[in-house]
Amino acid sequence: MDTLLVQKEAGTLVEQAMDAIRRRIAARQLVPGARLPSIRGYAELLRVSKSTVVDAYERLAAEGVICSRPGSGFYVAGHIAPLSLSDLGPRLDRAVDPLWVSRQSLEAGDDILKPGCGWLPASWLPQDGLRRALRSAARAPDSGLADYASPLGSAALRQILARRLLERGTQASPDQVMLTDSGTQAIDLLCRFLIEPGDAVLVDDPCYFNFHALLRAHRAKVVSVPYTPNGPDIDLFAQALAEHQPRLYITNSGPHNPTGATLSPVVAHRLLKLVDAHDLVVIEDDIFADFELEPAPRLATFDGLNRVVQIGSFSKTLSASVRCGYIAARPDWIEELVDLKIATTFAGSRISQELVLAILRDGSYRKHLEALRLRLAQAMRQATQGLAGIGITPWIAPRAGMFLWCRLPAGLDATEMAKQALQQGMVLAPGNVFSLSQSAAGLMRFNVTQMSDPRTFRMLDAAVGAARRRPA
Amino acid sequence: MDTLLVQKEAGTLVEQAMDAIRRRIAARQLVPGARLPSIRGYAELLRVSKSTVVDAYERLAAEGVICSRPGSGFYVAGHIAPLSLSDLGPRLDRAVDPLWVSRQSLEAGDDILKPGCGWLPASWLPQDGLRRALRSAARAPDSGLADYASPLGSAALRQILARRLLERGTQASPDQVMLTDSGTQAIDLLCRFLIEPGDAVLVDDPCYFNFHALLRAHRAKVVSVPYTPNGPDIDLFAQALAEHQPRLYITNSGPHNPTGATLSPVVAHRLLKLVDAHDLVVIEDDIFADFELEPAPRLATFDGLNRVVQIGSFSKTLSASVRCGYIAARPDWIEELVDLKIATTFAGSRISQELVLAILRDGSYRKHLEALRLRLAQAMRQATQGLAGIGITPWIAPRAGMFLWCRLPAGLDATEMAKQALQQGMVLAPGNVFSLSQSAAGLMRFNVTQMSDPRTFRMLDAAVGAARRRPA
Numbered sequence: 001m002d003t004l005l006v007q008k009e010a011g012t013l014v015e016q017a018m019d020a021i022r023r024r025i026a027a028r029q030l031v032p033g034a035r036l037p038s039i040r041g042y043a044e045l046l047r048v049s050k051s052t053v054v055d056a057y058e059r060l061a062a063e064g065v066i067c068s069r070p071g072s073g074f075y076v077a078g079h080i081a082p083l084s085l086s087d088l089g090p091r092l093d094r095a096v097d098p099l100w101v102s103r104q105s106l107e108a109g110d111d112i113l114k115p116g117c118g119w120l121p122a123s124w125l126p127q128d129g130l131r132r133a134l135r136s137a138a139r140a141p142d143s144g145l146a147d148y149a150s151p152l153g154s155a156a157l158r159q160i161l162a163r164r165l166l167e168r169g170t171q172a173s174p175d176q177v178m179l180t181d182s183g184t185q186a187i188d189l190l191c192r193f194l195i196e197p198g199d200a201v202l203v204d205d206p207c208y209f210n211f212h213a214l215l216r217a218h219r220a221k222v223v224s225v226p227y228t229p230n231g232p233d234i235d236l237f238a239q240a241l242a243e244h245q246p247r248l249y250i251t252n253s254g255p256h257n258p259t260g261a262t263l264s265p266v267v268a269h270r271l272l273k274l275v276d277a278h279d280l281v282v283i284e285d286d287i288f289a290d291f292e293l294e295p296a297p298r299l300a301t302f303d304g305l306n307r308v309v310q311i312g313s314f315s316k317t318l319s320a321s322v323r324c325g326y327i328a329a330r331p332d333w334i335e336e337l338v339d340l341k342i343a344t345t346f347a348g349s350r351i352s353q354e355l356v357l358a359i360l361r362d363g364s365y366r367k368h369l370e371a372l373r374l375r376l377a378q379a380m381r382q383a384t385q386g387l388a389g390i391g392i393t394p395w396i397a398p399r400a401g402m403f404l405w406c407r408l409p410a411g412l413d414a415t416e417m418a419k420q421a422l423q424q425g426m427v428l429a430p431g432n433v434f435s436l437s438q439s440a441a442g443l444m445r446f447n448v449t450q451m452s453d454p455r456t457f458r459m460l461d462a463a464v465g466a467a468r469r470r471p472a
Numbered sequence: 473m474d475t476l477l478v479q480k481e482a483g484t485l486v487e488q489a490m491d492a493i494r495r496r497i498a499a500r501q502l503v504p505g506a507r508l509p510s511i512r513g514y515a516e517l518l519r520v521s522k523s524t525v526v527d528a529y530e531r532l533a534a535e536g537v538i539c540s541r542p543g544s545g546f547y548v549a550g551h552i553a554p555l556s557l558s559d560l561g562p563r564l565d566r567a568v569d570p571l572w573v574s575r576q577s578l579e580a581g582d583d584i585l586k587p588g589c590g591w592l593p594a595s596w597l598p599q600d601g602l603r604r605a606l607r608s609a610a611r612a613p614d615s616g617l618a619d620y621a622s623p624l625g626s627a628a629l630r631q632i633l634a635r636r637l638l639e640r641g642t643q644a645s646p647d648q649v650m651l652t653d654s655g656t657q658a659i660d661l662l663c664r665f666l667i668e669p670g671d672a673v674l675v676d677d678p679c680y681f682n683f684h685a686l687l688r689a690h691r692a693k694v695v696s697v698p699y700t701p702n703g704p705d706i707d708l709f710a711q712a713l714a715e716h717q718p719r720l721y722i723t724n725s726g727p728h729n730p731t732g733a734t735l736s737p738v739v740a741h742r743l744l745k746l747v748d749a750h751d752l753v754v755i756e757d758d759i760f761a762d763f764e765l766e767p768a769p770r771l772a773t774f775d776g777l778n779r780v781v782q783i784g785s786f787s788k789t790l791s792a793s794v795r796c797g798y799i800a801a802r803p804d805w806i807e808e809l810v811d812l813k814i815a816t817t818f819a820g821s822r823i824s825q826e827l828v829l830a831i832l833r834d835g836s837y838r839k840h841l842e843a844l845r846l847r848l849a850q851a852m853r854q855a856t857q858g859l860a861g862i863g864i865t866p867w868i869a870p871r872a873g874m875f876l877w878c879r880l881p882a883g884l885d886a887t888e889m890a891k892q893a894l895q896q897g898m899v900l901a902p903g904n905v906f907s908l909s910q911s912a913a914g915l916m917r918f919n920v921t922q923m924s925d926p927r928t929f930r931m932l933d934a935a936v937g938a939a940r941r942r943p944a
Contacts, residue, residue: 031671033717033751077751102814106623110615122618130617131610138606143582145602146594148792151578181653181795184818192689197669199503213815217664245506279549320620321822323653342574343685346656349821350793 013048017056020046022065025076036066036074097433098212104427113459114450116418116429118208118257119320120402124375124449126359126368130319133358137351149350151338153179153326157357161312161326168289169301170310172328178337179348183287183313183325184210187250189340190283190309190327191218200246204232206405206434206443208257208285211250220248224436227259229396231267234274241278248281253298255288258434258445259405260398262296272302282308287325290317290369291376292400305330314356316402317369323349324356376402376449383448386457390464395443404446409464414444417467426459485520489528492518494537497548508538508546569905570684576899585925587932588890588901590680590729591792592874592921596847598831598840602791605830609823621822623810625651625798629829633784633798640761641773642782644800650809651820655759655785655797656682659722661812662755662781662799663690672718676704678877678906678915680729680757683722692720696908699731701868703739706746713750720753725770727760730906730917731877732870734768744771747779754780759797762789762841763848764872777802786828788874789841795821796828848874848921855920858929862936867915876918881936886916889939898931 024030036042036057043050057074060066067077105117137144152158158174165172180186195201197219203211205224215222223244226233232251240246253263263271275282284299289312300310305328313325327337341348359365383404384394391409398404408414414430421428429447431440451457496502508514508529515522529546532538539549577589609616624630630646637644652658667673669691675683677696687694695716698705704723712718725735735743747754756771761784772782777800785797799809813820831837855876856866863881870876880886886902893900901919903912923929 031668031717031719033719035717099811099814102818103623103810106620106814106819119620120618122614125614125618127614127617134606134610134617138603138610142594142597142599145599145606145793146592146597146791148578148591148787151575181821182818184816188816196503210815210818213811217812217815245503247503315620315818319618319823320819321617321826323819323821323824338575339571339685340689342571342578343682343689344656344660345654346574346682346787347578347654347792347795349653349795349824351791351824351827352795352821354793355823 013046013052014055014059017042017046017048017053018060021056021060025065030076034076036076038073098209098216101209101427101429101433102213104422108427111425113426113453113456115446115456115460116427117447117450118429119316119447120449124372125317125319126365129359129362129364129368130322130355132362133355136358137354140354144350144354147350148347149179149353151342151347152177152334153348154350154353154357157324157353157360158326160357160360161328165300165310165328168295168298170298170305170328172305173331176305176328176331176334178327178329178334178341179353180311180313180325180327180341181323181345181348181352182315183285183311184214185345186311186313186325186327187211187283187285188214188217189337189344190311190329191215191220191248192340192344193333193337194281195220195247199248200244202237202240202244202246202249202280203436204251204256205437206258206431206440207250207436208252209429209433212436215250222436226437227256227261228267229259229261230264231261231271234267234270237271238274241274241280245278246280248283249275250283250285251299252285252288253300254286254292254296255398255401255403257288258403258429258431259395260401260403261396261405262399263299265297268297268299268302272299272307275299275303275307280307284308284310286310286312287316288401291373291402293373293377294399296399300328309333317372318356318359318365322352322355324352373400376400379448379452380404383446383451386451387446387460390457390461392444392460392464402447402449404448406444406446408442408444410442412464412467413441415441416470417444417463420466420470421459421463424459424462426456426463428463485524486527486531489514489518489520489525490532493528493532497537502548506548508548510545570681570688573681573899573901573905574685576894580899583897585898585922585928585931587918587922587928588899589919589922590901591788591919593924596844596921597789597791598837601831601834601836601840602794602827604834605827608830609826612826616822616826619822620819621651621825623814623819624649624806625820626822626825626829629796629825629832630798632829632832633800637772637782637800640767640770642770642777642800644777645803648777648800648803648806650799650801650806650813651825652783652785652797652799652813653795653817653820653824654787655757655783656686657817658783658785658797658799659683659755659757660686660689661809661816662783662801663687663692663720664812664816665805665809666753667692667719671720672716674709674712674716674718674721674752675908676723676728677909678730678903678912679722679908680724681901681905684908687722694908698909699728699733700739701731701733702736703733703743706739706742709743710746713746713752717750718752720755721747722755722757723771724757724760725772726758726764726768727870727873727875729760730875730901730903731867732873732875733868734871735771737769740769740771740774744774744779747771747775752779756780756782758782758784759788760873763845763874765845765849766871768871772800781805789844790828790831790837794824794827796824845872848872851920851924852876855918855923858923859918859932862929862933864916864918864932864936874919874921876920878916878918880914880916882914884936884939885913887913888942889916889935892938892942893931893935896931896934898928898935900935 158177201220204227418428418430429445431443630649676699890900890902901917903915
């Protein structure tokens with residue numbers, strides 16, 4: 001009996017020692033090629049005998065986890081297991097991975113319906129203006145076609161952007177505007193600039209799913225605050241500040257993704273008071289600004305680009321093929337952001353900047369936007385009606401934009417419905433991909449511009465039925 | 473006397489306590505908004521009296537470094553001091569900052585001579601092909617103009633790239649090729665994927681200066697190995713592996729930047745043996761491949777894209793305005809790299825991919841390259857002659873490419889000469905911007921394609937003279 005017990009205990013100790021090493025490798029405290037602690041040192045650390053450590057190391061070597069180099073000790077074996085975004089966060093159901101909707105939507109062929117995607121159909125974008133811009137680029141001087149963009153990007157385009165900012169009440173000189181290749185890249189550069197691995201960052205719950213993916217890539221500690229129809233829940237926002245001391249808050253102020261909600265002036269004011277008191281920086285992602293009929297309050301306007309940085313792009317209203325975004329920020333941050341941009345991308349796309357400039361200068365863009373807003377409002381009405389027919393009801397009626405955040409019929413799981421729909425050739429955006437707290441299982445985001453195909457509501461109805469039969 | 477001494481000592485203790493806090497803030501162990509340790513706790517930690525800590529906190533608060541919130545304690549004040557690339561590394565002379573040459577070259581107007589820059593004059597690039605590609609894009613279907621690129625990027629372009637890789641002996645299926653917006657972005661994504669903050673990364677000494685800037689942005693520990701005319705010094709490479717256990721090595725194998733050297737087969741073979749034994753990953757930056765007359769050995773070819781990842785772009789031979797690069801890597805890495813690309817940029821530039829595709833399909837690109845190589849060889853001869861006239865001699869005679877790595881006349885400091893030249897309207901690339909060990913003070917990189925202006929050698933001569941008169 002005694003002998004067995006000792007053997008069992010020894011076995012447990014060996015396994016504990018093995019587990020401790022495995023955990024350190026998984027956490028990359030020990031990277032491939034790193035030398036393991038000496039047997040004596042590790043034995044002292046774990047307060048076990050040296051023979052326990054020898055056993056643990058030998059068994060790990062037999063498993064291929066570590067390897068011995070004669071006369072030199074034990075080393076972590078080379079499995080070359082690099083960063084995986086899906087490993088970094090809590091391992092959610094793969095179907096509600098923050099990258100699921102993007103991957104499905106971007107990879108979907110033309111025959112796939114995409115009420116879950118985040119962009120307009122190509123036919124809704126200003127094709128004539130784009131074609132004119134390309135023809136005019138073909139006649140441009142050599143340098144525009146061949147040379148790198150300047151570090152800040154096209155001065156003429158930055159001037160137009162500064163004027164557009166001013167129209168929405170935000171004062172910024174053209175030198176406070178730095179061009180990027182996309183809104184996402186703008187946020188990525190700002191995260192590089194503003195946060196360190198392990199820093200807490202606030203997002204809305206729900207929020208654009210790619211904020212989760214992006215912040216995971218930065219190894220941030222993501223903390224979410226419930227979003228109300230008027231903006232973030234201020235009391236819970238204050239609580240999160242006190243509890244997590246975040247460095248950054250990322251949000252949309254115009255039409256909010258995915259809810260379609262709009263920040264109210266009173267919430268904006270209370271929010272900025274908290275931001276000041278807690279020395280927070282806010283990234284205001286304003287990529288949906290051109291969808292608005294009446295401009296909602298902007299944090300950047302109240303704050304004067306002090307603690308608020310605004311980013312934008314043209315992917316939603318002009319072209320997602322021509323990549324161009326921007327950052328409007330404090331003058332003293334721009335220099336450092338330029339350094340970071342050069343270090344990580346060298347230069348933006350000059351040809352894209354020239355194309356966007358040509359289209360913005362072309363008087364047709366404003367007309368395009370006016371027509372687009374009417375078309376959006378009409379599509380919003382039609383989608384609301386069609387969804388009502390299958391028991392799907394809006395969380396709020398958005399004032400602008402393409403997104404309708406909806407409650408599914410009681411008891412229905414959005415992820416299950418999205419899986420069913422994908423099998424039928426339709427990409428949906430289930431609520432929990434937007435929700436860090438995973439509290440949006442009964443919600444779904446619809447893109448009303450992608451629902452004009454007559455099959456849409458029939459297929460949605462079928463997906464509702466199929467999801468009912470296979471409860472999650 | 474006694475009283476004074478006590479006061480002086482107390483003062484010192486207070487200052488020590490203040491310094492300790494300042495250091496923790498500088499190291500971001502305490503970030504803006506973070507609560508400072510309680511007075512009692514900090515006093516116990518430092519083994520000083522509580523009144524010493526009270527004094528220290530009050531003086532720091534008076535300086536604005538921290539602030540008190542009544543009833544709640546002391547907090548780090550909000551100076552919002554984010555990441556600065558220049559703060560991350562050793563603080564070198566600002567003139568030899570790794571970003572100096574990029575900033576000066578990218579910001580320089582047309583009247584500035586740029587023998588220090590890293591690209592061809594616009595007139596050397598295939599302008600006719602570019603203009604044809606733009607006109608053809610203007611006639612393309614809507615989706616090419618309006619929609620996001622697919623996650624991997626244009627399948628047709630990836631097919632051409634896979635064929636080009638095969639021509640140089642590297643087997644890769646089109647699905648092992650992921651498009652990026654530039655070679656720099658390709659390396660940046662790979663760094664995100666492969667390394668953690670604090671990981672050691674090997675580079676050549678000298679190497680492309682932006683590797684230093686990029687790796688600083690990733691908070692890597694950069695270690696350099698001297699580069700010989702045949703590749704890295706293998707003995708010192710082995711020594712660096714043993715000493716620093718790096719995870720990654722970044723290099724050029726074709727014409728090396730800045731030296732113009734070429735990897736020899738024997739060095740390549742010995743290098744790859746070390747890479748295998750030490751479980752290293754290599755990023756082979758192949759952006760100068762199209763300059764070569766006879767292909768030099770590629771690490772990716774010998775290794776079969778197992779531990780070697782190859783990246784490339786078209787900025788040097790086609791256009792730097794149309795941004796398009798690629799990564800060729802192990803199939804099992806591509807999925808994760810796609811996730812990272814979506815998270816951090818959402819999608820590549822589809823229009824740029826279409827333009828590059830059109831030019832590569834256009835038979836004129838190969839003819840352009842043939843003419844370009846002859847022109848490069850001629851410019852190399854002329855620059856070598858012109859430099860010889862002012863006592864500047866090549867380190868080696870490069871087999872291909874645009875760079876000539878040169879020794880300055882004895883005693884001359886390249887940084888000083890570059891500063892003098894900048895005042896005259898000429899951007900130079902002084903040796904130490906390429907050298908982590910700062911051992912290239914007497915060397916300078918010249919871009920032979922940017923030296924045809926008749927003023928060039930006269931101005932270089934003047935800069936040599938001025939630098940002599942003002943020794944560093």
